[in-house]
Amino acid sequence: MRKHFIPPQVFLEMGGWRQPLLMVDRINHYQYGEKGRIDVIKHVTYNESYMLGHFPDNPIMPGAMIAEIFGQASEYFSFLTDVCDIYRARYDIDLQSLRDICSKIDDENLRDIIRTRRAQVQGFLAAQNLKFKGIAWPGDTIEVTSQLIFSDRKGFKHYSVCARVGKKTIGNGTIINYREVK
Template sequence: MSMNIEEILEYLPHRYPFMLVDRVTEVEKSVSIKGYKNVSFNEPFFTGHFPDNPIMPGVLIIEAMAQLSGILGFVTVGRKPSDGVIQYLAGSDKARFKRPVRPGDRLELESELVSAKRGLWKFNCRALVDGDVVCVAEILTAEREV
């Protein structure tokens, strides 16, 4: 199963400029998900981070992995934000950044479901560019009614 941007918009409440998943390439319910974010020089954060050396902020790489993980959580339980629930980023552990992400990079995102208990989800995530790992982290999300 893959998802284009219109389908992703059904699973994420995020919108410009905070939508950080452009495409989902694979989803295996209750197991894992893969997708990507095309990093353009036109991203608003590059204006200040940093003007002469544009680098994608690490917190946005974490957020991109969390958004992808939230999609996996929704697919796993068969729900969407339109059902009155949302997946919030609840935490991040063991985050490590290996190299910068720059304009023109395709940020490949991967997330594996580790556990789900009482609305709390734990995922092992990684982000890659050209097959090289740029970030790894454990991501925690919390499902809540809105």
Template structure:
């Protein structure tokens, strides 16, 4: 199942400039999601990070992964209209920088779920297949 930006906004509450995923290329509700993020120079964080060498902040890559995971978990019918909150970020590794012109593939697989809590295994890669970030993201689904 593929989703457009508009369809993503029907599932998660994030909006510009903080909606950090452009499309969902693959979705299995409650199981996994694969998203795309086209990184452009006109994004607000590049004005200060860093003016002479723009690099996407790692924390924003992790947030893009979390939003992708939120689409996976909130697309389950019983979670419609809810919000997924961060509970923890574990084993995050930043392996390659992300710069304007990159297209990130954001992959999140839900590996554990118990009640409103869950864990997603997350990986962001660039268009050349180089891994930018890996992490385990723990979330809590709330109202």
């Protein structure tokens, strides 16, 4: 089965992060709508800058960095939702999934929406209520799911998040991202 793929340059245009803080390696799934969600992947490597000083004799992925994955995955979800809303309003075409977005990724109209919206939106991880139940080691792949629970009028978006390594849940809870249009 062919995976849907967003080219690296477009992927970077969508996010406000660059190395060393780019914590999402790939978007595996996106579903638009009330029960929408996003699934992302982060590969944990030995040469990540934060691994060198976090338990040097026994390196593990820091919980603060997993929280950053949660925040970035959640922002990608909200950003893709914005892009889908704008595309529908302009062209009367629904983009409901990662497959739909990838089918239009070479459309300059969609790419223009992505670039313009990224320049308009800014935000940050505002709060978190997380429980860590396991460890991610170098060589592991962390799979993160984020689902929007609700948005309030002041720009705060509340997400239910979960991180897994294989079938084992290593962390879950709620995060709150603040977003505003400049």
